[in-house]
Amino acid sequence: MLIAFSLIVLLFSIMIHEIAHGSVANSLGDPTAKYAGRLTLNPLKHIDIFGSILLPLLLVVTGSPFVVGWAKPVPINPYNFKDQKWGEVKVSLAGPLSNFLLAIFFGLLMRFVPLPASIVQLFSIIILYNLLLGIFNLVPIPPLDGSHILFKFFPRSWSTAKIMLERYGFFILLIFIMFGFKYLDPAIFYLYKIIAG
Secondary structure, rough: HHHHHHHHHHHHHHHHHHHHHHHHHHHHHHHHHHHHOOOOHHHHHHHOHHHHHHHHHHHHOOOOOOOOOOOOOOOOHHHHHHOOOOOOOOOOHHHHHHHHHHHHHHHHHHHOOOOOOOHHHHHHHHHHHHEEEHHHOOOOOOHHHHHHHHHHOHHHHHHHHHHHHHHHHHHHHHHHHHHHHHHHHHHHHHHHHHHHH
16 A cells, blocks of 8 residues: 555656646746646646656566656746746756655644654655655756756856767666665655654
8 A cells, every 4th residue: 555655646746846847937938838738737647658657666566765757748948938047947946846845845744733653654755755856856967857957057168068968868867766866865864854853
């Protein structure tokens, strides 16, 4: 039951993450995600077969200490943004921020509302997964949100490095998931301690 609950939490947390991207883009003048029907909690609009289903299941079946995934990226057209300088950074930050806000919300409930142990356990899963998603997506590897923020500060002379990172980003990301993900654990559990006590 906890595995099923964890996968559902992961799916909906990823969806909220993507909806946050699209909502902020829409508020900045880009209705692309809205017109594509992506500002919805309907899972069918967001599911990526590999990132939302196959990868999480593979991690669960292999007994991985973490489970991560992603949804179909929300379509964004940065040329529509009213804020051409920082619009892309704002949209990129919106996804991780939505996960951190979810973690804080459920963490405050755990701290200040008397809850049965079973509910505390479920809330802990929600907090941990949202902290995981928020921190993971800030890693500056394409196509994660952190790469869009990093590229904003790249000088023009680094355009070749940016193209190379974008070209091989998915493979670099898979290597990071296999070998580097454990280095995120201290940050995740440190924030969990601050938020949930």
